Amino acid sequence: MASVTAPSARSMVRTFVRHYSAPIDSSIPASKVKYIPTSGTYPKGFKVSGTYVGVKAANKSNPDLAFIVSDRPAFGAAVFTTNKFQAAPVQVSRTVLEKRGGAGLRSIIINSGCANAVTGVGGLEDAQSMSDTATAQFQQSSQAEDGFGANSLVMSTGVIGQRLPIQKILSKIPSAYANIDDTHNAWLATAKAICTTDTFPKLLSTTFTLPSHPETEYRLAGMTKGAGMIHPNMATLLGILTTDAAISAPALKSLLTSAVEKSFNSISIDGDTSTNDTVAILANGAGTPSATTAPIPDDATSPDYAAMASILTSFAQRLSQLVVRDGEGATKFVQVSVRNAATAADARLIASTIARSPLVKTALYGKDANWGRILCAIGYTPNLSSADAVVPSKTNVSFVPAATSKSKDEGVLKLLVNGEPEAVDEDRAARLLEDEDLEIEVDLGTGSEDAQYWFCDFSHEYVTINGDYRT
């Protein structure tokens, strides 16, 4: 396993070193252990496995191939990166979904260690062969029985511009299939297999009911990986959601798109977006009370649809926040809430601009209550709806203690009130900034629209990690 150092500061940053490519071993940071579940409630009809391949030669033992399998055809949907350079697996998965109309999906096959991005025609063939080989496990050829071709989505994450060791990967897919299981440990191993620079596996599960038959308990499970390059639209970020509810293909698409907008597309580590980002969902209906239970329709007025939208958004937010918790080098978890904007787009643009500002991010790392930088970021936000979207004399900025803060009882700390700076109690500010969790509240006073964003700070470790990623 490669150790990572920034050449020009090699000796100084030794203690910041983080291991790569297959970092999930006993060295999970103590502060992160609390984010790893020790049990879970996983959707019926799904089995999963995490298998060792050795995609990166340096990886000698850690699982780097994840296989998520439904025992019956499932509806599926995905949200893909908007980067112009779309990795081969993104192109293949998009085609699989289009050909099948989001129906009849059986699995998702994922490797870490190599992104299979900017790899030309050969890379596309590699991604297709991963999907085909996964499909073959279900006694289907790529000219599958149902006539729609491969039924497996494919994802890759890692370094750009290198070809996959495709034969190694393909040769392990049968054993990956042989090893699928529905235990918590299987889910955890799978979540580990998709990690790259992540310091801990990100896995969540929950149960829920739907208004139309409240006696039936459904299950929803998800895993994600991220770390660097996380920003809207999206990043070296993979997210996989699975549920045993029955949701029609078009409903799944609109539910996922909306949930991702308010979760995976509302987080920022460094503002960079990657070639591979994909959040996919499979819904296999295995939890329905009967085989004839109607799937949730694509109708926002349906009570089941509305309930599912709320459940999925909230779950995706919790899951995506784990990515921020594990931002490369992050020491802070910050929520920025922009309120009373003229338009929802304005609120979102301002929240994302604050979340991306290197000066805000370094000030938070330094525990410096430098609200001037927050104000600057508000002030230079591009593409707002009108010249009056931000009015200095109506702008309010506050720090809000997190629910877990020791100084929670001291309440909100106002920094700027109607454009005029408050006399800030620096001791109070210092106490707030000692907390890992913090909320920045911006009230624009120019409308009634809100947005939330979650981000982390920029640290020395961020620079160290990203200064020498490829080694």
Place this chain on the structure above:
Amino acid sequence: MASVTAPSARSMVRTFVRHYSAPIDSSIPASKVKYIPTSGTYPKGFKVSGTYVGVKAANKSNPDLAFIVSDRPAFGAAVFTTNKFQAAPVQVSRTVLEKRGGAGLRSIIINSGCANAVTGVGGLEDAQSMSDTATAQFQQSSQAEDGFGANSLVMSTGVIGQRLPIQKILSKIPSAYANIDDTHNAWLATAKAICTTDTFPKLLSTTFTLPSHPETEYRLAGMTKGAGMIHPNMATLLGILTTDAAISAPALKSLLTSAVEKSFNSISIDGDTSTNDTVAILANGAGTPSATTAPIPDDATSPDYAAMASILTSFAQRLSQLVVRDGEGATKFVQVSVRNAATAADARLIASTIARSPLVKTALYGKDANWGRILCAIGYTPNLSSADAVVPSKTNVSFVPAATSKSKDEGVLKLLVNGEPEAVDEDRAARLLEDEDLEIEVDLGTGSEDAQYWFCDFSHEYVTINGDYRT
């Protein structure tokens, strides 16, 4: 003088420490000394001074008040920050220029150590009183003899949200005026007085001629300060240009706007833009062969106008590049050239997106030829002119050795050719990345428009400096 440390890494980063607020003393880094001129050719009719005030209590001896004076009324123009939160001096200077129609200007008065931004009505009064008190040195009241009010521009740079120690500043303006001189040392002291986190003063001068009377030599001098928060539109960046050519007020405005677009608005340190950014120019005509020499008209077809545009742009580029050389924590100076874009705006957007990418910037710091990150940045550039502005199969990316590179004779290193990765000679890449100066060339192949941008890397020192700026 405050020493700067990031609290959570205090002991590790000791050797990265940079001094603040009035850092210009004998401790100029050896690598930067070459950028400080030892002589100059300064415009006739201008005298300048750098004076100690102690705007920051911690500053015990370094000049922090700059006064740039023309011995006769000059035409003037300025480009201001587009941040919604405009500092008081920006508002006052804008009004001075508007009231006077860009004519009859006598001076620019500048303090460092406090930005006088987000300081409400009191801050506006402070900025106005600096302009008025400067004006009073020329035996004019703020109801000036010519009836157009104050004739001095005002600038401030430093921390946001704190009031100026205005009486201290005003009380020193008369001695600042008494000390003005036209020597190189006076210009250097003035350039030092505007610095904040800069590690060296940024001063340039040159001579030039105009086509209409080529026997006459004019002079052009400029100073700037920057460091962090530098990006288009613009940053905690001040620029002051002076010339003894005669240039009409409207010509000066259009010439400056165009030059700034290709210089100060084409550099990036961290992508943040501030409340105070101002680049101003004064042209006093003192170098003209006779008092009746016609000023350069606002007419792009005039040979003098065209020559002046070229001279001013090139000079502003050299000056603004010094800001990148002194980017907070910078170890690299990178030019990104985007060629053959569909539109000039596309070329510029892509260049600026690469220049702002934290992942590109940290890879350069780490001397990692991670061209995938450059490609990612190209691929996620927002707001391009069309869906075909970037076509992966037409995209080429290369490293070009700088003129000063030891490996210059090895020529261009191709990384991506028509969307396909090259087999990169990593030793060659490593040699290129050892250089301080580097050019990244992107050929989009979708049109014929070009843009250039200059930026620096993100280092550990950047995080250290910005983690605790206010102390």
